[in-house]
Amino acid sequence: MSLFITIVLDGVGVGAQPDAGSYGDVGSHTLAHVCETARPHLPHLTQLGLGCLTPLTSVPAAKAPTAAYGRLQEVSAGKDSTTGHWELAGLRLVHPFPTYSAGFPPDLIETFLTRTGCTGILGNKAASGTVIIDELGALQQQTGRPIVYTSADSVFQIAAHKDTLPLETLYHFCRIARDEVCVGQHAVGRVIARPFVGSPGAYRRMSAERKDFALPPPGLTVQEALQAHGVRTVSIGKIADLFDGVGFHETYKTKSNDQGVAETLRQIRTQTGAPTFIWVNLVDFDQEYGHRNDPEGFARALEAFDRALPSLLQALPSDGRLLITADHGNDPTMPGTDHSREYVPLLYYGNRPGIDLGLRTSFNDHAATVSAFFGIRFPTQGSSFEQP
Numbered sequence: 096m097s098l099f100i101t102i103v104l105d106g107v108g109v110g111a112q113p114d115a116g117s118y119g120d121v122g123s124h125t126l127a128h129v130c131e132t133a134r135p136h137l138p139h140l141t142q143l144g145l146g147c148l149t150p151l152t153s154v155p156a157a158k159a160p161t162a163a164y165g166r167l168q169e170v171s172a173g174k175d176s177t178t179g180h181w182e183l184a185g186l187r188l189v190h191p192f193p194t195y196s197a198g199f200p201p202d203l204i205e206t207f208l209t210r211t212g213c214t215g216i217l218g219n220k221a222a223s224g225t226v227i228i229d230e231l232g233a234l235q236q237q238t239g240r241p242i243v244y245t246s247a248d249s250v251f252q253i254a255a256h257k258d259t260l261p262l263e264t265l266y267h268f269c270r271i272a273r274d275e276v277c278v279g280q281h282a283v284g285r286v287i288a289r290p291f292v293g294s295p296g297a298y299r300r301m302s303a304e305r306k307d308f309a310l311p312p313p314g315l316t317v318q319e320a321l322q323a324h325g326v327r328t329v330s331i332g333k334i335a336d337l338f339d340g341v342g343f344h345e346t347y348k349t350k351s352n353d354q355g356v357a358e359t360l361r362q363i364r365t366q367t368g369a370p371t372f373i374w375v376n377l378v379d380f381d382q383e384y385g386h387r388n389d390p391e392g393f394a395r396a397l398e399a400f401d402r403a404l405p406s407l408l409q410a411l412p413s414d415g416r417l418l419i420t421a422d423h424g425n426d427p428t429m430p431g432t433d434h435s436r437e438y439v440p441l442l443y444y445g446n447r448p449g450i451d452l453g454l455r456t457s458f459n460d461h462a463a464t465v466s467a468f469f470g471i472r473f474p475t476q477g478s479s480f481e482q483p
Contacts, residue, residue, distance in 0.1 A: 221247065
């Protein structure tokens with residue numbers, strides 16, 4: 096047993112969970128609504144068994160799926176990326192991370208100003224990152240004051256023009272916010288540096304220079320357990336950012352789904368045979384389309400991933416595993432631009448083809464399965480679906 100790959104299709108939910116009403120997400124169904132609206136052509140995902148999870152327009156249920164299939168239910172409180180990935184890693188959150196739909200309280204901002212030495216900030220509201228940069232970018236350049244904003248997620252985001260506030264200064268402010276400001280009751284899931292460039296009317300975010308400052312996970316994660324037993328652990332995309340880097344030997348940041356898939360293929364093809372766990376996040380579904388209410392773009396991203404699947408499956412060693420899932424929903428057809436409390440897909444290739452794995456009662460089943468594949472004992476409340 097040498098290679099296990101998990102690909103998280105960020106935001107690709109498959110239907111509202113029973114507790115969706117508590118999150119304002121009744122009726123959400125990211126995948127079904129995208130398929131109904133845009134009718135993507137997904138022949139390879141169909142063959143794996145995607146249409147067996149739930150009725151989907153243009154995606155029929157395969158008669159002989161080549162993967163085991165099912166759905167995962169989130170137990171932790173919350174519907175953000177950190178919460179979802181932490182549960183996939185074997186943890187559970189009883190209390191959700193704090194969110195600030197009305198902006199951050201005055202005492203928090205005052206602490207930020209005192210600790211950083213800034214004379215003031217701009218923004219302090221929940222907003223789309225591209226929108227708030229268009230709105231306040233020119234003023235940020237004029238005043239030198241950073242733009243501080245949040246979203247529906249538990250994030251403290253700081254944006255500044257690269258020519259006005261050097262990257263290292265921006266990162267320094269974020270480290271202060273992480274270590275000295277967003278603590279205690281205000282311990283948000285992530286502090287995020289959001290540098291941008293350009294001129295008024297043509298600003299653009301510097302995705303490659305974005306930097307996330309996450310809380311360290313509160314308990315042992317599956318990737319740490321794998322490390323302790325000699326398994327090489329690799330993060331592709333934003334995975335390591337969500338764990339404050341904990342548990343990964345190697346980290347490869349990516350700018351897009353295409354780059355994430357290309358790096359995954361490179362890692363498979365250069366595999367030496369040493370036991371390896373590769374954890375991938377493909378963020379475009381969520382970042383580029385879900386948050387921007389763009390079901391057609393979401394569908395195109397699904398089609399692009401579908402076209403890449405044959406290369407991934409052909410490169411996978413005969414004894415390897417590929418698990419495709421998500422971390423939450425982000426239904427682009429629903430009002431607002433928030434994540435949605437949804438089940439997530441489970442497609443498990445390389446073991447037990449055509450088996451209906453049913454509704455799994457926790458994302459923890461992912462951690463249990465990864466550890467079982469490598470023959471490692473790992474304490475989690477999940478159950479493995481790997482064939483003994």
